Structure formats: C-alpha cells, structure tokens
Amino acid sequence: MSRNVRVASTDAADLAALPQQAQDFRRRARIVDAAVREVAEHGYGQVTVASIAERAGVSRRTFYTTFSSKQDALIWAYDAAAAYAMPQILHALRAERDWARGTAAALATYLAILDCDHAWALACLRDIPAAGERARVARDAVRAPLLAALQERIAAQPASVVGVDTVVAAVDAIAVDGLRHRPEQPLWERRRELTSFALAPFADGEPTVAADAAAISKLPDSGQIEALVAEGPEGRADLELLVRAAIARRDGPTLWEVVVRLQRRSAAGGSPAGDDLAAEALDALGDAWFFGLPIAEPDGxxxxxxxxxxxxxxxxxxxxxxxxxxxxxxxxxxxxxxxxxxxxxxxxxxxxxxxxxxxxxxxxxxxxxxxxxxxxxxxxxx
CATH class of the missing domain: 1.10.10.10 (Winged helix-like DNA-binding domain superfamily/Winged helix DNA-binding domain)
Structure with a gap:
C-alpha cells in the first residue's frame, strides 16, 4: 500500500488537461487517502467529514458528491486495500503444497503488505469494526475466501478447538498492538513469532516453519510505460497487453500513468494511436484501486x-x-x-x-x- 513511490509526479497543467474520469479517480483517491490517515491518527469516532475534506483539499460539497459518508469512504479504502492485497496472499498460500509452509508464506506476505503503509494498515484493521455494521459486513465478505482457503489447507490436520477465524483475528490484534505502540518496528520483523503463534493450534507438535521473504507483486515500472508510449505504433502491442493486464488487476496506478503519459504525448502532437487504449484505461479507473498514485499535491x-x-x-x-x-x-x-x-x-x-x-x-x-x-x-x- 505504498504511497507516492512509483508514479512520476503530475504537474498542475497535466492534471487540468486530463479527462474528467481521470480527475474524478484522483479526487476519489485523495479523499479516501485523507479519510484513512485521519482515522489512523484520531480514531474513527473522532473524525468528521469536515476534517477529511480539509485534509484532502476539497470542499464538503465535493466530498458528498463522491461519498455519502465517512463510513462509505472507509469501506472504499478497505475494499481498495483488499483488491491489492488479497490476490497476493491467496497466491502465496496456494503456491506451497505443504499446508504449514503455505500458511507461513501467506502470513509473511500479509505482514509485508501491512508494512507498506502503517496508516492504511491501522485504519483497516482497527477501525473498520468501529465503522458500523455495513463496514463489518464488507470486511467479512472480503475475508471469506481467505478463511475458506485456510480452512481447506488445515482440514487434514488434527482437530483444534481454535477456529481459523479466531487465529486470524488474534494475528490482526497483535498487528494492531504493534502498529499503535511500536509504529517504528516493521511487522515483518515479527514474522517468525507470528508464524509460530498462527500454526500452533494446528501443528500437533510439528516444528515451526520459518517464513521466507515475501515477494510483493511488482507493478509495471514508470520507465517501462514511458518507453512503450514513446515508441508510438511500434510499442502498441506491448502497451495494449500492459493496459489489459492492469484492467484485469484493477491496477489504478498503472492505468492512471498510461492515461497521463498518453495525454502528454497527444498534447505534444504525438500519434493518436493510443487514444482507444486511453479510453479503455479511463473506463476502468472507476473500479480500480490506487496504491502508488501520487495523491499528495505536487510541490508548491x-x-x-x-x-x-x-x-x-x-x-x-x-x-x-x-x-x-x-x-x-x-x-x-x-x-x-x-x-x-x-x-x-x-x-x-x-x-x-x-x-x-x-x-x-x-x-x-x-x-x-x-x-x-x-x-x-x-x-x-x-
């Protein structure tokens, strides 16, 4: 959930020239990011729509044309985080034949993703339950596939009085405690301790499985996108594959950057060969997540x-x-x-x-x- 780490900065002229769908996407991302950081700092109950709007640099009217409430914004944040994280966690779990190694790999991936942005991690783990029944239902729907996959992996192990959902909730509670009281310490550094804790109810005396380094999926590099756009018609086929893959992943940062760079090329009198790809990317932004988008305002x-x-x-x-x-x-x-x-x-x-x-x-x-x-x-x- 890293913030402003891979997408080239976008100046004011670029932003003003972008189509409305792209501006709406960026505004939504900015409001959601502001909501998350306000909630992480002050707690859900203390945050107001006014404080979120102020932090995002928008009016209350603009907030309410984007979200119906602060609860709505936080649910959007949780869904966006899950769209990024859950496929990677499930992939890590299923990539190992051994149930214990698969569980350890999934946990290592989870901790590495939480470390990408501690404010997002804290808001999603600690404050979603405080945001009302609709938020809890959204959380449970997101977690259901993971709990089912974990249950399937341990089904052949000795029965335990502790359920998978209880273990997952306990791991989250430990993570929240670390985020609150030791924010400077990466959760990743506690992976062996947490792996032993998570496996203990199901291992029946088996040795602890060390968690290997988690591989977080790498989004297309900014330079790669720029090179493909600069090639014009010659890079069309590869750019089309990149856009379609980003649409399938709901990868907002990549779609955003494709739109921005095609816009720059068009403004500079470049070939319109990518106009249809830009239109596809714009259409997909409405349902995309946005970690890595340059949410902060440009300098000055x-x-x-x-x-x-x-x-x-x-x-x-x-x-x-x-x-x-x-x-x-x-x-x-x-x-x-x-x-x-x-x-x-x-x-x-x-x-x-x-x-x-x-x-x-x-x-x-x-x-x-x-x-x-x-x-x-x-x-x-x-």
Missing amino acids: AAGASGISETDTLYLRYIAAHPDSSGEQIRRGLALGHLSQVNRTLQRLEGHGVVAREPGHGRANAWRLTAAGVAALRMPSRA
Missing part, C-alpha cells in the same frame, strides 16, 4: 496551482480581519473545533501563504503573506 501546489475552497475561506477571512487569533477565525467561519482550525493554519503556514506573530496578551495573530495575497487571485481547486 498551494501557491502556484490554486488552493482548496476551504483554504480560500481561511485566506479571505484573514485578509479581511488581519491579526485574528485561531479562535476568532473559528468563530468567524462558524467552524466546530479549534484543533481543526489550528491544523489548517499550520498547514497554510507551511505553504507560506499565512504567517503568525505573538499576539498582545492572547494567542498567535495571523496575517496573509505576499504569497497568500497572490493565492487569493488564483482559482481554487475542487
């Missing part, structure tokens, strides 16, 4: 590429009421929580559009910078 986005609608409200208020404190801004904008206001102000300060000075006998006094004044003259992004 707040100043040079426009700011969010929510950010604009803050800047307009500060422009009209210089030297306002965070509490005054909260009241002036009729916002609910001062902590949310302070986080936004700190983020805007990081972008260089506002600055603070110690107030006279009160909290920090906020003013616009020259960059903030310039940002107000630019169109905000949805």
Whole structure:
C-alpha cells in the first residue's frame, strides 16, 4: 500500500488537461487517502467529514458528491486495500503444497503488505469494526475466501478447538498492538513469532516453519510505460497487453500513468494511436484501486496551482480581519473545533501563504503573506 513511490509526479497543467474520469479517480483517491490517515491518527469516532475534506483539499460539497459518508469512504479504502492485497496472499498460500509452509508464506506476505503503509494498515484493521455494521459486513465478505482457503489447507490436520477465524483475528490484534505502540518496528520483523503463534493450534507438535521473504507483486515500472508510449505504433502491442493486464488487476496506478503519459504525448502532437487504449484505461479507473498514485499535491501546489475552497475561506477571512487569533477565525467561519482550525493554519503556514506573530496578551495573530495575497487571485481547486 505504498504511497507516492512509483508514479512520476503530475504537474498542475497535466492534471487540468486530463479527462474528467481521470480527475474524478484522483479526487476519489485523495479523499479516501485523507479519510484513512485521519482515522489512523484520531480514531474513527473522532473524525468528521469536515476534517477529511480539509485534509484532502476539497470542499464538503465535493466530498458528498463522491461519498455519502465517512463510513462509505472507509469501506472504499478497505475494499481498495483488499483488491491489492488479497490476490497476493491467496497466491502465496496456494503456491506451497505443504499446508504449514503455505500458511507461513501467506502470513509473511500479509505482514509485508501491512508494512507498506502503517496508516492504511491501522485504519483497516482497527477501525473498520468501529465503522458500523455495513463496514463489518464488507470486511467479512472480503475475508471469506481467505478463511475458506485456510480452512481447506488445515482440514487434514488434527482437530483444534481454535477456529481459523479466531487465529486470524488474534494475528490482526497483535498487528494492531504493534502498529499503535511500536509504529517504528516493521511487522515483518515479527514474522517468525507470528508464524509460530498462527500454526500452533494446528501443528500437533510439528516444528515451526520459518517464513521466507515475501515477494510483493511488482507493478509495471514508470520507465517501462514511458518507453512503450514513446515508441508510438511500434510499442502498441506491448502497451495494449500492459493496459489489459492492469484492467484485469484493477491496477489504478498503472492505468492512471498510461492515461497521463498518453495525454502528454497527444498534447505534444504525438500519434493518436493510443487514444482507444486511453479510453479503455479511463473506463476502468472507476473500479480500480490506487496504491502508488501520487495523491499528495505536487510541490508548491498551494501557491502556484490554486488552493482548496476551504483554504480560500481561511485566506479571505484573514485578509479581511488581519491579526485574528485561531479562535476568532473559528468563530468567524462558524467552524466546530479549534484543533481543526489550528491544523489548517499550520498547514497554510507551511505553504507560506499565512504567517503568525505573538499576539498582545492572547494567542498567535495571523496575517496573509505576499504569497497568500497572490493565492487569493488564483482559482481554487475542487
């Protein structure tokens, strides 16, 4: 579930030129990623749609045109994570004839995937149960094939009073404990301990099976995609195979990059030979997962590429009421929580559009910078 690790950065001009389906896909991914990180940091019950929208850089209206609720966004996140992870875990389980080695390989793969992004891991394991019955049903549906496959593999082993589902839940609980209290330690480092724990109820005295290095499936390299697009008609056949494979995997990052690079080539006057492939990739984005997509805004986005609608409200208020404190801004904008206001102000300060000075006998006094004044003259992004 790695974030921003393989896809080339996309500048504001690229984003604005993309077809609506691609922009919708990226916006959905940005909202889901923001929901996951808010939930991981604060817990599901403390997160609001407003805080998710603020973190994603969209308005509440844009959030509600994309998702019906924060529960809906978190379920999307869980389904997207499962679409990436579950095929790899099942493949690892079935690749070994020996039940114990297969189980160990599946667990090693699972831990390696959880280590890709601890915020996503924590939100999916800890907070899905807190997100209501619909979220729990979605989780159970996703896990059912894995539980069935595990049960099938151990069916010939001595009967145990502990069920497979109980063991899986216990492994998840141990993982959550590690993510909360030892976030700097990779879960992968505990694979032998967790393998022994998971196999113990079914092994009947057999020795512990060491978990081999887990091989996480490698998505097509950015350079490979760029090379195929640059070849034009000569690379058409290989690019078509790559796109069809990505559609079958619901591989959003690869589909996104194909669309972006074909768009760049078309804008530069290149051959339109890939237009139909771009259309196929766009159609598939609606059901694709998006780990590896460049979700974070490009460097300087707040100043040079426009700011969010929510950010604009803050800047307009500060422009009209210089030297306002965070509490005054909260009241002036009729916002609910001062902590949310302070986080936004700190983020805007990081972008260089506002600055603070110690107030006279009160909290920090906020003013616009020259960059903030310039940002107000630019169109905000949805």
